[in-house]
Amino acid sequence: MAEIPTSNPEIDEAAPSVLSLVLRKMWHLRMGVLGALLIFCLIFIALFCPYVSPHDPFKQDITKRLWKPAFMEGGKAEYLLGTDHLGRDLLTRILYGTRISLVVGLAAVILMLTVGVTLGLVAGYFGGRADAVISFLVNCMMGFPFILLAMSLVAVLGASLQNIIIALGLTGWPVFTRVTRIETMKLRDREFVLAAKSLAFSTRRILVRHILPNLLPAILVLATVEVARAIIRESLLSFLGLGIQPPTPSWGVMLAEGRDYMLLQWWLAAFPGMAIFMSALGINLLGDALRDLVDPYLRKT
Amino acid sequence: MGPLIPDSRFPSHSTSAPAVGDGYLLEVQGLKKHFPIRKGLLGRTVGYVYAVDGVSFAIRRGETLGLVGESGCGKSTIGRCLLRLYEATDGQIFFQGMDISKLSPGEMIQFRTRIQMIFQDPYSSLNPRLRVREIIGESLRVHNLVPQGDWQDRVRELLAEVGLQPDHMARYPHEFSGGQRQRIGVARSLAMNPDLIVADEPVSALDVSIQAQVINLLDSLKDKHGLSYIVIAHDLAVVEHISDRIAVMYLGKLVETARDRDLYLNPKHPYTEALLSAVPIPAPGGRERRKSRKLIQGDVASPINPPSGCRFHTRCLKTMEECRRIDPPLIEIGPEHHVACLLWGGGRS
Amino acid sequence: MRTFIIKQLLQAVGVCLVISMISFFLLFLNTDPALLLLPPEAEVSDIAKFKKQMGLDRPVVVQYFDFLGKVVLQGDFGNSFLAKVPAAKLVRERLPATVELALAALILVNLVALPVGIISAIRRYSLLDNVATFTALLGQAMPLYWFGIMLIIVFGVWLRWFPISGSDTWAHLVLPAITLASWILPINMRLVRSGMLDVLNQDYIRTARAKGLVERKVLIKHAFKNAAIPVITITGMQLGALLGGAVVTETVFAWPGLGRLAVDSIRMGDYPVVQAIVVVFALFVVIGNFAADILAALIDPRIRLE
Numbered sequence: 041m042a043e044i045p046t047s048n049p050e051i052d053e054a055a056p057s058v059l060s061l062v063l064r065k066m067w068h069l070r071m072g073v074l075g076a077l078l079i080f081c082l083i084f085i086a087l088f089c090p091y092v093s094p095h096d097p098f099k100q101d102i103t104k105r106l107w108k109p110a111f112m113e114g115g116k117a118e119y120l121l122g123t124d125h126l127g128r129d130l131l132t133r134i135l136y137g138t139r140i141s142l143v144v145g146l147a148a149v150i151l152m153l154t155v156g157v158t159l160g161l162v163a164g165y166f167g168g169r170a171d172a173v174i175s176f177l178v179n180c181m182m183g184f185p186f187i188l189l190a191m192s193l194v195a196v197l198g199a200s201l202q203n204i205i206i207a208l209g210l211t212g213w214p215v216f217t218r219v220t221r222i223e224t225m226k227l228r229d230r231e232f233v234l235a236a237k238s239l240a241f242s243t244r245r246i247l248v249r250h251i252l253p254n255l256l257p258a259i260l261v262l263a264t265v266e267v268a269r270a271i272i273r274e275s276l277l278s279f280l281g282l283g284i285q286p287p288t289p290s291w292g293v294m295l296a297e298g299r300d301y302m303l304l305q306w307w308l309a310a311f312p313g314m315a316i317f318m319s320a321l322g323i324n325l326l327g328d329a330l331r332d333l334v335d336p337y338l339r340k341t
Numbered sequence: 342m343g344p345l346i347p348d349s350r351f352p353s354h355s356t357s358a359p360a361v362g363d364g365y366l367l368e369v370q371g372l373k374k375h376f377p378i379r380k381g382l383l384g385r386t387v388g389y390v391y392a393v394d395g396v397s398f399a400i401r402r403g404e405t406l407g408l409v410g411e412s413g414c415g416k417s418t419i420g421r422c423l424l425r426l427y428e429a430t431d432g433q434i435f436f437q438g439m440d441i442s443k444l445s446p447g448e449m450i451q452f453r454t455r456i457q458m459i460f461q462d463p464y465s466s467l468n469p470r471l472r473v474r475e476i477i478g479e480s481l482r483v484h485n486l487v488p489q490g491d492w493q494d495r496v497r498e499l500l501a502e503v504g505l506q507p508d509h510m511a512r513y514p515h516e517f518s519g520g521q522r523q524r525i526g527v528a529r530s531l532a533m534n535p536d537l538i539v540a541d542e543p544v545s546a547l548d549v550s551i552q553a554q555v556i557n558l559l560d561s562l563k564d565k566h567g568l569s570y571i572v573i574a575h576d577l578a579v580v581e582h583i584s585d586r587i588a589v590m591y592l593g594k595l596v597e598t599a600r601d602r603d604l605y606l607n608p609k610h611p612y613t614e615a616l617l618s619a620v621p622i623p624a625p626g627g628r629e630r631r632k633s634r635k636l637i638q639g640d641v642a643s644p645i646n647p648p649s650g651c652r653f654h655t656r657c658l659k660t661m662e663e664c665r666r667i668d669p670p671l672i673e674i675g676p677e678h679h680v681a682c683l684l685w686g687g688g689r690s
Numbered sequence: 691m692r693t694f695i696i697k698q699l700l701q702a703v704g705v706c707l708v709i710s711m712i713s714f715f716l717l718f719l720n721t722d723p724a725l726l727l728l729p730p731e732a733e734v735s736d737i738a739k740f741k742k743q744m745g746l747d748r749p750v751v752v753q754y755f756d757f758l759g760k761v762v763l764q765g766d767f768g769n770s771f772l773a774k775v776p777a778a779k780l781v782r783e784r785l786p787a788t789v790e791l792a793l794a795a796l797i798l799v800n801l802v803a804l805p806v807g808i809i810s811a812i813r814r815y816s817l818l819d820n821v822a823t824f825t826a827l828l829g830q831a832m833p834l835y836w837f838g839i840m841l842i843i844v845f846g847v848w849l850r851w852f853p854i855s856g857s858d859t860w861a862h863l864v865l866p867a868i869t870l871a872s873w874i875l876p877i878n879m880r881l882v883r884s885g886m887l888d889v890l891n892q893d894y895i896r897t898a899r900a901k902g903l904v905e906r907k908v909l910i911k912h913a914f915k916n917a918a919i920p921v922i923t924i925t926g927m928q929l930g931a932l933l934g935g936a937v938v939t940e941t942v943f944a945w946p947g948l949g950r951l952a953v954d955s956i957r958m959g960d961y962p963v964v965q966a967i968v969v970v971f972a973l974f975v976v977i978g979n980f981a982a983d984i985l986a987a988l989i990d991p992r993i994r995l996e
Contacts, residue, residue, distance in 0.1 A: 180705045183927075183975045185934030188952060188968055189712075195956045231466035235526075238424050239480045239533065240453035249479075253470040272833050279835050280941060280953050299839060299942070306843045313836030320831035328827070 072329020078322025086138040093132040094118065097289050101127035106305050122307050124297060130308065133289040134315050140290045141271045141319060144205055148270040149263050151209025152216055157259060159213070160220025161247055165228050175221070178214045186211045190273065194282045204283050208270050219262055223255050257334040264330055268323035275316050291316050365435075366537060366569050367423070367456075368399040372432035374418050378645070391644050392418040394593035395432070397671070402536070405563065405570040407580030407601075409616065410590035413644060416573045417461075419590075420539045423571070424458050425449070437536075454484065457530035461542040463522035467514040473500075474510035477528045486533070499528040502565075503558060520551035527558065537569045544579055556583055578620045581605070586677065589613050592642055592652045595671055599678040609680040611657045651683060659684060694987055702980045709972035713965045714757050715750075767966040770955075777962040780951065781970055788936055788947035794867035795932065799874050800921060807882025811890060822879055829876035834935055838869040838942040866943040873935035874928050881924045926982025930975045 085092060095118075104127040108115035115122060121130040163174040181189075193207040227233060228251065236246045277283030278292025286293050291312040298309030374393040377386040393415040400406050408416045421427045423434060425441055434441050436456060444452055460466035467476055474496045481492040497507035503524040514522055523543060530538055540559065544552035560583045562568060572580050580587060581601065588598040589612060597610040608614045639656040642648050648655045654664035663683055671681045760766040767777040810819040845851045845865060852865050937949035944950070948967055955963040 176701070176704060177708075179701065180708050183705075183930045183979050184709065185930045185937065185971060185975070187934045187937050188971060191953070191956045192713075192964065192968070195959065231460040231462055232468040234421075234426055235458070235460060235466055235529065236468075237426060238453060238458050239483075239529075240450045241479070241483060245483070249471075250468055254468070268831065272831075275833060276835065276938060280938075281957055282953075295833075295836060295839065302839060302843055303847055306847070309836070309839045310843070313833060313839065316833045316836060317831055320833070321828065324827065324831050 068329060068332055071325045072332070075322045075325025075327075075329060078318060079326055082138055082142060082319055082322065085135050086142045089132075089135045089138060093129075093135045094120070095129035095132040097128060097133045097136040098287055099128060103127065106301070108305075109307050121311050122305070124294070124308055125301060125305075130294075130311060133294060134291070134312055136289045137291045137294065137312065137315060138319075140201075140284060140288065141274065141316070144201065144208070144274045145267040145271040147205045148208035148212065148274070149267050151205060152212040152266060152270075153259070153263060155209065156213035156216025157220045157252075157255070160217040161224055161251065163217065164221040164224025165243075165247060165251065167225075171221070174217065178217050178221075181211070181214045182218070186273065187276070190277060191280065191282050194277060199282055199285055201284060201288075204274055204277060207277070208273055212266060212270065212273075215266070216259065216262060219258055220255060223258050224251055227251050227254055261327055261331045261334055264323060264327035268320040268327070271323075272316060272320055364401050365399045366402045366404075366437060367571075368435040369419075369423070370397050370433045370435075372396045372419065372422060372434065373430045374415070374422055374427055375430045388645055391593050391647055393422065393429075394647070396590070396593075396595055397432075398588055398595065398598060400537070400569055400571065403563075403567060403569055404585050405572060405583055407577075407584030407587040408571055408573045408590060409575065409577055409580055409587060411575055411641070413592075413641065414590045415593045415644070416575075416590050417541050420458065420541045420571065420573050423539055424456060425452075426458075450484070454486075454533045455535050456537045456539065457533050457535040459523070459526050459530055459538060459540040459543045462546055463519040463526070464546070466526050467522055469514055471513075472510070473512055473514065473517075473525055476514070476525060477510070477532055480529070480532050484533075495532070496528075499531055500525075502531065502562070503528045518551075519547050520555060523547065523555050524558065527555075527562070531562070531566070534566075535568070537571070539571045539573070541573045542575070543572065545575065552579065559583060576620075577616050581620070589616065592647055593644055594652060595679075595681065596653065597678075597680045597682075598671070599675075603675065603678050607675075607678070609674065609678070609685055610653075610682045611659050611684075612653050651681075695984060698980055698983050702976045705976050706969075706972055710758060710761065710969055711754065713968035713972075714754050761969065767969075768962040770960055770963045772955075772958055772960045772963075777966040780963055781948065781966045784946060784948045784951050785970070787945060788933075788940070788949060790863070791866055791870060791939065791945060791947055792932055792936055794863050795870035795874065795935075796925060798867055798871040799878050800925075802871075803875060803878040803882050804921065807879050808886050810879070810883045811886035814887075819883075822883075826876035826879050829872060832872070834869065834873050834938050835942050837872055838865070838939060841865050841869060842942070862945075866939050866945050869942070870932070870935050870939045873939075874932060877931075878924060878928065882921065885924075923982040923986045926978040926980075926985070929978035933971050933974060 101123075104119075104123050105125055107119055107123040109122040109130075110117045110120045112122075119129050119131070121134070124130055124133070159174050159178075163171040190207045190211045193210065194203055197203040197206065233246060233250055236250050241250075274283060275290065275292030275295065278290045279296045281296065284290035284293055286297070294312035295309055295316075298305070298307075298312065301308050372393055373391075373395055376390040376392055378388040378390065379385065380387045396415075396419060398406070408419065410416050418427065422429045429442065436452060439448070439452070441452060467473075471479075474493060477499055478492045478496040481487050481495055482489075487495045493510075496510050500507045500510055505521060505524055505528070509517075514525070517525065526543075538559075543559070544555050547555065556579065559570065559572070563570060563583075570583070572583060574580050577587070584601050586598060586600050587604045589596050589604075589610065591612050597604070597608070597613045599607070599609075604613065605617065608617055638658060642652065642655055648665075650666045650668055651657075651660075651664045652668070654660045657664065661683060667683060669681045669683045669686075671679045672686050673679050674685050760768075765778050767781075769775060770777045770780055773780060806818070806822050810816075810822050813819060842865065846853065853859070853862050933949075936947065937952055939945065940947045940949035941953050948970070951963065952967045954960075955967065
């Protein structure tokens with residue numbers, strides 16, 4: 041790649057050498073693999089945590105409260121990450137927390153998908169007034185801090201697992217609608233859609249069999265990233281007390297509990313947060329890798 | 342006007358008056374399609390694109406009409422109006438005697454089986470997520486055109502007919518070349534067993550060497566299935582071989598229609614002559630005229646603001662004073678030969 | 691241009707109305723507001739009398755318009771259930787703290803994002819760029835409150851550099867501001883970088899550079915100018931996220947701002963205050979987006995034509 045000579049060497053773009061581009065690609069791949077590994081671990085833990093955890097996440101034992109993690113002096117080996125204020129093993133609770141996070145994340149995103157993609161299809165395909173209304177709604181909701189809406193919803197509905205999923209789903213759909221709408225509008229003028237119309241296929245068939253499958257790559261990438269966001273949001277709600285209620289081991293709840301003991305027993309807050317961070321990171325890495333994969337595919341078709 | 346050719350698939354419909362001549366498969370009268378241009382806060386219409394501005398023609402069963410013109414002249418729009426993919430702004434289209442704008446939903450489906458389209462871009466006319474067998478066979482299954490369970494055999498038949506390997510039906514479109522994809526598109530249209538196929542620039546996106554193959558395919562299918570065609574193209578060379586009659590369009594209107602040979606040997610309209618001069622195919626008897634390469638002057642006019650009078654006058658080398666004022670109608674000057682040019686009459690508007 | 695502004699204005703007003711409707715109906719979704727206000731032993735007849743007195747027996751739509759009127763004309767949201775003072779007063783008291791926090795965070799973010807973003811764009815794929823991208827990636831996965839708590843633990847408890855709650859001195863502002871800034875930083879960095887890339891890749895600049903015609907100073911000045919304006923638009927777009935982050939940050943650091951008030955009010959069911967905060971937040975977001983859109987359209991005329 042020849043560099044265009046200029047008289048300003050200082051502000052030349054560092055012309056990316058082939059090597060650095062290759063390294064970047066490999067880096068992306070490696071990150072994607074790392075992400076996939078992390079997610080695999082997550083799923084594994086979520087499915088098999090009863091067999092993998094050393095203790096019972098709900099068993100309280102006041103005599104054992106606030107013990108240090110095994111790697112600190114004074115810690116016991118059987119409680120690798122220490123115990124919380126009710127004597128429960130932190131590691132076990134973190135492992136069980138995987139279930140909550142994954143369930144909430146996936147369920148919320150499914151709800152978002154259902155609402156968001158449907159509205160996006162309608163807005164993108166039919167245009168006109170339906171589009172105007174839906175787009176307006178999307179714009180309304182997109183700028184607004186989700187937290188207030190979700191918090192209010194949960195406060196109104198009551199804090200439970202179901203309601204959190206509903207609250208997350210109902211506040212997260214606009215981004216799906218926006219993407220679906222744009223892609224649908226691009227697709228509806230493609231010739232194979234016209235062909236489907238000329239073959240007298242019903243609108244429903246065209247939407248479901250012709251347009252929707254071609255939306256999948258973009259939606260899939262988005263869904264992946266949204267799962268990570270949903271997990272973070274769930275833990276946020278739980279942290280604020282408007283989410284999962286104790287004693288259910290949600291990472292957010294554990295963070296909230298840990299906050300009270302920040303001064304001395306820092307591990308109670310650090311490790312659950314680390315779990316959230318790693319999960320979200322893994323999912324985001326996978327999502328980025330997916331996006332890299334999907335982009336050239338989108339262009340090829 | 343004589344009686345219609347009765348077609349059992351199209352029930353008589355009392356609300357549309359039979360207004361077609363004998364034996365015409367398709368008749369278009371005064372077709373107009375204007376696209377509104379919207380601007381401003383409330384989406385006010387500030388102008389129109391006069392894509393098609395008064396076009397009339399007819400096709401008999403078994404005939405092939407070539408519709409030719411440069412990009413933007415409205416020919417593709419006509420094709421889509423014929424299939425009711427667009428709703429005409431004005432004018433009427435009669436297919437087998439039925440006014441297609443007045444069809445009930447059930448009749449529309451019938452209508453759609455009778456007239457099909459082959460699209461221009463082989464890279465976007467096939468759904469990339471479907472296998473070829475589904476692309477071709479979907480209509481068979483949805484409309485129950487073959488007994489259930491037999492559709493795959495029928496797909497194989499169709500693939501063979503268009504010159505593709507039947508085993509390839511499990512493949513995806515991206516595994517085929519451009520020419521092959523167009524063949525798949527042809528097979529898809531054939532599946533419905535239509536009477537009329539509108540081929541919208543079927544070879545414009547293909548290499549020249551492949552173009553002839555596809556045109557020949559269309560030609561051979563024509564006789565085999567008793568098809569009628571409207572072949573839309575911007576290149577006269579493409580339609581010359583396969584057309585019985587040719588209609589030349591400019592800026593939304595027809596400027597000349599004639600039988601194939603007549604157009605080549607005896608073009609009347611200056612625009613036709615210009616188009617012909619770009620055709621590298623020698624026609625018997627035409628060599629003399631071809632020597633002096635006639636070119637058009639000026640730029641393409643805009644369909645939003647068409648020139649006054651004869652639309653071609655801004656680029657015509659033979660333009661006269663009246664051409665600016667009078668828009669010449671299409672007049673018959675010979676057997677099946679019509680011209681819209683003041684050089685050949687029609688001076689009184 | 692004028693039609694564009696009017697269109698945006700109408701949309702902004704529409705959004706405000708919708709949000710006001712949502713916040714109003716929040717109250718009704720949960721329970722009969724009369725029951726909330728009265729002690730549990732109230733008799734049915736007392737409830738009915740109370741309702742009549744408070745005007746709660748009118749049709750919902752009428753009550754909404756009454757609410758809207760009071761809000762728009764007088765800024766009156768009713769009285770807080772808990773504090774027995776006008777909700778608007780509470781909001782007004784707490785607003786400055788949040789603004790202070792938000793401003794501090796914005797300054798921090800721009801201090802970092804601008805230079806990093808611009809240099810990343812100029813020297814693409816350099817070490818700085820890669821580090822920045824990596825950091826952005828980490829930042830997007832990081833739960834905000836965890837980051838805040840970690841900061842508290844490390845800098846407040848272990849190192850004792852900064853106080854960890856309250857808001858008396860500027861030292862109190864540091865950790866919360868950093869936390870809130872981290873929420874916005876990843877996206878801002880990316881946006882500045884891509885905005886700068888757009889400017890650099892404009893054909894006329896490339897040609898000028900290829901011809902060696904452009905002086906370094908002129909180029910830098912031009913590029914900075916073009917990249918700096920988007921900062922304002924970016925900030926406008928980020929207002930929503932900023933406010934959302936403020937809610938969390940204030941809770942973590944016990945910062946006496948609107949965010950914390952919001953959480954407490956929602957938890958306690960103090961709906962008038964919640965309504966007030968929702969409307970105020972909506973106003974900020976809408977105005978911010980509106981300003982950002984107008985500015986963006988001023989810079990790039992293509993946006994006006996949409």
